[in-house]
Structures are given as structure tokens and as C-alpha cells.
Amino acid sequence: MVAAGRRGRGGGAAARADDTAHTGPSATVVRLRNRAVATLGDRLRRVHAIGVLALQAGLAAALAWLLAHEVLHVAQPVFAPISAVSTLAASVGQRLRRTVELIIGVTVGVSVGDLLLAVIGTGWWQLALIVALAILVVLFLTASAAVVLQAGATAVLIATLSPSVGHLEIPRFVGALVGGGVALLVTAVLLPLNPLRVLNRAARPALDLLSTQLDATAGALAEGDAGPARTALTELRQNKDELRAFIEATQGAREASTLSPVHWRERHGPVARYAQAAEPIDRAMRNTGTLIRRAVSLIEDGEPVPKPMPEAVADLAEAVRLLQRQFAVGHEPRQAREQALRAVGRAGHAYREGVGFSGAVVVAQVRTTVSDLLVATGLTQDVANRLVRRAFGELGRSADTNPDG
Template structure:
């Protein structure tokens, strides 16, 4: 009995403790922050529903245009990148569902099997027309609604017009009153990613200096998470770009800001990939107790400083070209290899060189110019290089 009571108590704690956590001041503050972030969107959605009802009921004289506000709310709740396509899908889906339901109800009446038949036929037709999941579901929902409610003569067309009204109102609001935070979010996420990139390089530097395997492993885990962060940044930037195109009232400054972040996505992706390889080889070097020259560790530290400068310039919205001089100096330092450096150390040197090119391109430099600024390695032009020196890594790029 005692064991059963203990298990029951543990189960109770498992249910109650998360609820109590939600009542803490910290959780309440977090919910308020989320509310403030979404307040403008909430106002837009509510205004869209109200305006759609007014247009359909007051101007078109539809007695119960319930689908007009529903369509407006669904469309305004979508991301900017999907709004136009989804609005069209919703309208077509409603038309298919209403047509199917109207025909079957007038031919066979209403009932259980009619609901099943209308749902199947409407969704099947939508799929045959190349519909996505949203269009398919809307076709089925509207067909079932018409079957259950039994629309009167002429109501099917009015319901389709209600969908058009709702979608049109949503599109108009999206164009005239965009969520400005949508265009600001890409820069915020880019700043965070570059900051994490600098953090990985700093942690890797300290791991190499102190021969700290745990620190090297932590840096590698963080480096691997950067790819997921970058994918989120790509989605956010695409949404912001669509908002900038749809919203004529957005200032040119907002559009330029989005374009700048779009321009750094490619080189930032390459820099993240190269730093991930660098962090992996650093962990291997520490684990295998491989000799890593201090000059190589200094290169990684220099790369961390360059990434931190990029982050600072993004925060200040300053010119990214401010990092070029430090990067070119780092490129010159990377030309000299150490005769005792092992495989992992040489791979790290090569990744530093590749990342330098990526960051130069990120700063706005042409790729050909960035490669030209990366001097040839010593072994490639100095015939006095020792014969037993390790082979040079391929030229990056």
C-alpha cells in the first residue's frame, strides 16, 4: 500500500508541478512578453474579421456571412510567405466544397451517408485539381457544412462570395498594415547566429589552449546547432521579404534591411559549415593529444574576434566592411604552416582560411576578390620549405 501511495503521489506531482511552474512570476512575465509581441497581429486579425463581416453583410446584403470573418482570420494568421497562395487555396477549396455539397444535397437530401459522400467527393476533387492539404480540408469542411446546414437557393454562391470577401480583406490588411516586427526579426536572428559562431570559436580556442576535451565537445555541439538556427533564419527572412513586397507602406529602410540579411545568408551558411569542421577537428586534436601550434590557436582566436566584430556591426547596423582589414591580416598569418603540425591542426588551419573567405564575402566583397586576398601558402611558393613538412590543404573556395 505504501508503494502504491508513493506512486500516486509521484503521479500527482508530475501533473501539478508543471501547473505550479506556470504560476511563477517568471512564467507570467514570459506570457506577457509573448502577448506584447503578438498584440498587433491580434488587433489585425480582429479588425479583419470585423471588416469582412461588414462588407459581406452591410454592402453585399448577405444575411449570415459567417465564412467571411472566418476566412479573414485564417488568412491573417498565416505567415507572409504563404498568404497569397493560401488565400487563393481557401477560396478554391470553398468553391469545390460548396458545389459538391449543393449538387449531392439537392439530388439525395441530407443524412449520415450524404455527409460521408460529400466529404469524400469534395476532398477527392480537390486532390485531383492538385490541391494542398489546406485546400483539400477546406473543400471537405465546406461540403459538410452545406450538407448539415442545408443552404437555401442562392446561398451557395453567397457563401463563396463570403470567402472571397474574407480573403480580400485579409490581403488588403496585410498590405496596408504589416507587422513591422516581421522585417526586424531577420536581423535579430542573424545577430544571434553570428554571436553563437563567435562563441563556438572562442570556446574552441580555450579548449585548445587548456586541452579541455569537455569544452571542445560543448563547442562542437553548439556548432552543430547553428545549421538549425540558420534554417530558421532563412524562413524568417523569406517571410520578411514577402512582407516587404506585399506592404507598400513599409519604408525603404525596412526593405534595405531585409535585403542586407538576404545577402549574407549564403556566405554565413558556408562559414557555419567550415567552423563546424574546425570544431570537430579541434575536439579530435584535444582527445588524441595532438600537437597544435600556438600560432594555429591564435588564428582561431582571431577568427572569433572577426565574428564578434561582424555581430557588433549587425547590431549597430554599421558597415560589415569594417571587418575586412582584420580578416586580410588573419589570411596572411594563415599562410605559414608549422612542420610539427598534425592532420587535425592542418585541417583547422585550412578551415580558418576558408572561413576568412566566407566572412570577406559576407562583408560585401566579391568572391574572386576575397580569394585573391587570401595569399598562397608558404609551401606553394617557397622552394626552401622542408621536404618532410605535411602536405598543404587545398586552396579554399
Template sequence: MSGKQPALSVRTRVRRRIRRRIDALPKPLSLRVRRLWLSAVPITQCAVAAGLAWWIAVVLLDHDRPFFAPIAAVVSLGLSLAKRWRRSVELVSGVTVGILAGDLVISWIGSGTWQIMVVIAIAMSIAVFLDEGPLLPMQAASSAALVATLLPPGDSAGIERAVDALIGGVVGILVVALMPVNPALRSTRDAAGVLGTIRDAATDLAAGLRAQDVDTVSDVLARARGTQGAINTMRADMAGGREISTISPLYWSSRQRLQRIAATADPIDNSVRNFRVVARRALAMTQAGEQLRPEIIEIIGDLSGAYEILREMMLAPPGGEPDEADAARVLRTIARKARTDLVTDSPMSETAILAQLRSLIVDLLMVAGLRRSSARATLRD
């Protein structure tokens, strides 16, 4: 690697200092403080959007108790970055469907127990017919129930509720555009967390295989299987980051970078899945008393360094080091070791592990920016 590392910004230095202090806390407290720290901006967005939506409905439109405006703003935002635009559209559409269906049906059949059943069934049926999302039917049902129980058919309060929902949804999107979460920061942090977990797991798996330690190998498999929640969060935040770069003018210039970050979601996920298969096969061999070839164990150990440089690459600032080329060089060195002639006379289990490792290396090369065809070509003997 060459060239100087770019100077860290004041914000980055402060963030790292805070992170170190959080990490220094007792682990149960550290996890909770970190969760709060990561949610600070979305919480602020929800609070600002709720207050602003209420103010618009009360002061500008003179609505009486527009409770649904702040509710709609909070629901459309939530703490998740993903699909905020879709949540806003679903919420406003659901409220509108529920009010219209409730208004029409209750005006015709009157109100009562069985009428509530009928109007909710009709509102939810229309919503399900229009869209497969879960939010739209729920909002349609709650709005229809409100019309059937509290709001007289044809009353202006029903229309005001739909307007309040629209206000909340629009305000939520505006807040995202003007007070956005850094879309790259959260995505790369998620990815780095997953890569760091498998980095440590690869180190332990190699050690467990050398020692023929069933407990260690079993623990590695359990840890690898436990990453799915973190992977799902990573995928959601990457999708949310791309959405923010579309909505917010502040991040329009970052669209290409966010597309590259989002493109790593599939290969990271696939590499973890392949690692789980390697760990599961390795556990079966260890339990059976079979010894894996030392050269293959060495490749597994080397993967720890590969995951680490990819983790550092994800956390590096734009233009910083290590970059994709640095990571690809490390991975090509490992790829040269993963030769098919290592298992020419090996049993099926050992051959299967090497094949899985080769597939995993292809995934990691794709995380480093290579196309699948180029990554596969790297492994040709």
C-alpha cells in the same frame, strides 16, 4: 571606422529601453514576454483584419452569420510573416473547390455517411491536383464537409461562404499593406540572434580546445546543433520581409535593402553548418586526446570577433556602422591567418578542420557582401 554614428530615432531608443527591461526579468518570464512582444504587431493585424472582414460581410453584404470571413482573415495572416499572400490564395481556392465539389456531388448522390467520404475524397483530390500546399486540401475538405452536412446543395449559403473567404483573404492582404510589420527589423534581429549564438560558441570552443575540455567542446556542439529552429525562423522572416516590401507601398523604397538582407540567409546558414562540422571534428580530436595546433585554435577564437561585427552590422541602421566594409576588413585579417601551410605535416583531422574553417570564412565574407568568387579569392595563399 570613420564618420559619426547616426542619431537614434525616438522609436529606436524606446524599443531598446523596452528590450533592456524585458531582459532584466527572470529568464522564464523574459522569454515569454519577449515572444509576446515580437508577436504584438501580427496579433494586432489579425484582430483588425478579423473585425473588418466581419463588418464588411455583415454590414455591406448583409450575410447572415459570416463566421468564415474573420476566420479566413486570421488564417491568411497568422503570426508568421512568410507566404501570407500564398496562404490567402490557398484558403480562398480551397473553400471554392470544396463548395463546388460538394454542391455538385451531393446534388447527384445525396447526403449520408458514405456520401461524406466520397465528397471529401473528391474535393481533396482536386485540391492536391491543383496545388502542393497543405492549406488548400484542408480547406477544400472542410468546405465540402460543410456542404455535405449543413448546407443544402445549391443553397446560397455555400456561395456566401466562398465570398466570405474571399473577403477575409483580401482584407488580410490589405491589412498587411496598410499596417505592416517592419520587414527589416524582424529579419535583422533574427540574423543577429543566430550570429550571437555562434559568436559565444566560437569563444567557448577555443577555450575548450586550449584546455582539452571534452565537456565544454561537447556543449558547444550541442548549442550549435540547437540553432536550426532559429535559422528556420530567420529564413521565414526574411522571405516574409521581401513579401511585405512587395505588397506594402510603405516599404517599396526598402526593396533593395531587404533583398540584401535576404541574400545573407544562405551564407549565415552555411557558416553555422560549417561551424557544427568544426565542432564535431574538434570533439573527436579532444576525446582522442589529440591537440589541435595553437594557430588553428587562434583562428577559431578570432571567429568570435567576426561573428560579433557581423551581428552589429545586421543591427546597424541604414548608413550606420559597422557596415559591410568594416566586417569584410575583420574577416580578411582572419583569412590571412588561415593559410594552408599551417597543416603541411598535420594529421587528416587537423587538415579537415582548417579546410572547414576556410569554407566558413568564405561564408562569412559573403554575409559581409562579397560574391563567392571574391570571397574564395581572399583565401588564396
């Protein structure tokens, strides 16, 4: 029996080993294939997102070379396409500034390099002195890393190549002007970015994060389960990348709508509204963090949760979604305002039904977050506060007969 048992166990182990030999590699292949598909999808999305940048860079480099070589007759116009690509490599919204920095850096590098070469000549220690002095002069004028890089690189070129290549400073300076100017021409006129699309792509993750965590918190309050709210709080705290991308996109959208004649009409309309929303949305996310933290305490402490309270939080999540959708199509976000004020009305009714300490804070944070969202829709802070106070009182009192506020 024992032997049989051992043989049985041994046979089972052998069978498992045999199964592993047959299924293990295929399972590994499946996992690798799934990972490769996921990676391929990520790569394709990345290419799609920056495909326009690649086209802009290629076009700008070609035009800069043609202009410098064929029109201005620069013999070796290598600096022009380099300057064009360098300008386009800057973040969207920083390209005009990058062009100015490029020209300043080249000017300082050329000036310092030419001056010192005439006085101290060439050599390894002269190179060190020229580069160090060029960087120090730039640091005195500005703290921009881009200017420092351009000044140092130009000083190196002047100190090392000027003895063998005459008048190097002229093509270097012309290259900076031509490359930067062509890069701006490409982004503003030939292949302009759509500022609303730039904003939508950057704002969507931040607003999705906010609405999703508010929905999770509303569910946690309705079910009396603090777990989803704790998870929502953790997720919301990891929002720095989304907010930074959104803020950078507002700069890019302003630049695109200012430089591009195609989008001039949008700079005082949808783009301006959308761009001005970044700061109040940042505040709304921070106030939502306090709301969720207090919702966790409310549930854990066993405080009363009036039915309108989770409904108010769910209404707030819907207001964020409406804000995103209406901004995306360039519409005045009136529906988002109405939905946000509906959330305040339900919060007022919850307060009158009776809440504990943490519940009162949740209600207060609903009011504060709605005020932030109203400012994000383009209202002034005073008007937003007045509408919130009115909705909290009037809609709260009428909630029995009109649940929609």
C-alpha cells in the same frame, strides 16, 4: 556514553527534522516563486513577440466583417472574419500563399458540393461522398494541407447547411475573398511588419550560437583543454530550430518588403542582403562544426597549436558578431568582411608556423567558413574565394610585423 550518543544522534535528527519543518516549506516557496517569475517572464516575452499578430488579427477580423456586412450586404458574414484570421495564422512569409490556398480550397469545396447535391441529394452517405471527392480533387491539383482543409470544410458546410440555408456558396466564396484580401491589406498597409526587425529577431539566436561556440573553441585551443570544444560541438549541433526560424524569417521579410509600400525601398537593399545570407550562414555553421570537431582531435592528439590558430578562431567569432550588428542596422557589412579576412590571415600564419593533420583541417575550415561569411555579406562565391586566397597568403606572411593582418 552509547545512550548519550544515541540521544545526541537522535537529538540531531530531531533538530534536522525541526529545521526541515521550518526551512523546507519556505525553500519550496522560494523555488516555486522563482519558477513562477521565470515562467511569467517567458510568457511576457512571448506576448511581446506576437503582440503585433494579435492586433493584426483583431483589426482584420473587424474590417472583414464590416466590409462583408456593410458594403457587400452579406447577411451573415461569419466566413469573412474567419478567413481573415486563418490567413493571419499562417507563418509570416506564407500569408499571400495562404490566401490563394484559401480561395482555391473554397472554390473546389463549393463546386463539388453544389454539383453532387444536385445529383445525389442530401444525407449521411452523400456527405461522406462529397467530402471525400472534394479532398481527392484538391489532392489532384495540389498537395497543400491548407487547401485540403478548406476544401473539406467547405464541402461539409455545403452538404449540411445548403438544404436549409439558401445560396450558402456565395457568402462562403465572398468570405474567402474578403477575409484573405483584408488580411493582406492589414499586414501590408495598416499594420505592416518591419522586415529588418523580423530578420533580426530570427537571426540573432543562430548567429549568437555560432559566435559563442567559436569563442569557446578559441579558448579551448589556447588553454589546450578539449572539454569546452566538445561542449561547443554539442551545442552547435542543436541548431536546427534556430536555422529553421531564420529561413522562415527570410520568407516573411521578403513578403513584407514586397507587399508593404512602406518597405518597398528596402526589398533590394538591406532586406535582400539579409535574406540571401541564410543559406551561406547555414553552410558556415556546418563548416564550423567540422572545425570544432577537428579542434577537439588536435588537442586530444597533442598536436602543436601555434598561437595564431586560436586567435584566428576568435577573429572568426568576432566577424560573426560584426555581421549580426551591421545587418541589424541595415549597413553594408564591410567591417565584418575585414574581420573575417583577418581571421584567414592569422590562420595562414598558423599554418606556416607548423601544424599537424587536424591542425591543417582547422586552418582549412577557417578559410571555408570565412568564404561562407563573405558570401553572406553579399559577395559572389568567386570574389569571396579570391579574397580568402589573397588574405591567406599575404596576411599570413605579414603577420610577424602586423599582428592585425
